[in-house]
Amino acid sequence: MDGGWLQLTYITSLPDGFFHTCVAVLGLLLGSFLNVVVYRLPLMIHNEGQLTGHGFNLSLPASHCPACKHPLKYWQNIPVLSWLLLRGKCQYCAAAISKRYPLTEAGCAAMFLGLSFLFTTPLSLLSALLLFWFLLALSLIDLATYLLPDRLTLPLLWAGLLVHSISGEVTLQDALYGAAAGYMALWLLYWGVKIVSGKEGMGYGDFKLLAALGAWVGWQMLPYLCILAALAGIVFALVRMGLCKMSDQIPFGPCLAMAGALIYISQESKIVWLMFS
Secondary structure, eight states, X not given: OHHHHHHHHHHHTSOHHHHHHHHHHHHHHHHHXXXXXXXXXXXXXXXXXXXXXXXXXXXXXXXXXXXXXOBOOGGGGSTTHHHHHTTTBOTTTOOBOOXXXXXXXXXXXXXXXXXXXXXXXXXXXXXXXXXXXXXXXXHHHHHHHSOOOHHHHHHHHHHHHHHHHHHOSSOHHHHHHHHHHHHHHHHHHHHHHHHHHSSOOSOHHHHHHHHXXXXXXXXXXXXXXXXHHHHHHHHHXXXXXXXXXXXXXXXXXXXXXXXXXXXXXXXHHTOHHHHHO
C-alpha cells in the first residue's frame, strides 16, 4: 500500500503541464465510459432479467452503431477525435452520431482538468475525480430517464464514508450523521407532501443521493446544500417554463449534484464563509 501511495505522490509531482494533460486525457477516457453507463445502465434496469441474460451489460455487446449495429473499430472509438474524423456520421450507414457523445467526453475532460488545479494532494484529487464522475453520471441519467440508480448512489455513499475514514477532512462520525440526515430529510419531505397533496414530490433515488452527498460533505453542510439545490430546482423549473416544456416531473438529481459539487469545492477551498456569511 505504501508503494502505491508513493506512486500516486510521484504522479502529482510531475511537471504541471504534463500532469494536467494526463488528468484531462483520463477525463476523456472516463467520459467515453460515462456515455456507455448513461445509455446502458437504465436499459439494464428496465429490462432486468431479460437483456442481462443475453450478454447485455456495461461491457457487452462491444461498441457498435445504434442504427446499423455494425461493430466499431478501435480508431472509431477514440473520445471526441473519432466523432470529428467521422464528421458526426457512422462510416457504415451514414447515420448521424449524437453530439451528446463528444460533448460528454469533452465536458468530463474539462471537469477533470479543472479539478486537477483545485485539489493538489493525491487523495483529495482522486476523491474529487471519483465524486464528480459519479455526480455527472447520475445527473445525465436522471435528466434522460428520471432514474437515480442504486448501482451508482449506494457505491457513492460507501465511497464517501471510506474516503473520510482515511483522510479525516470530515470525521467519520460527521459523515455517518450526514448520510443518515440526508436520507431522513428528503424522506420526511416526501411523506409530508404525499400526505398533504396525495402526490409524490420526488423519488427514493433522491433520498439516497442526498444521503451519499451527506457522507461526502458532513451533516453540518446539508442545510446549505439543500438551499442551493432548491434554488437550482427553481431556476431549472423556470427555464423549462420558458422553453414551453412544462412537465409534472422535474429531475431533482442534477440540482442535488450541482449543489453537492459546489459545497465540496467550497470545503476544499475554505470559502464556505464567503458563500454563506
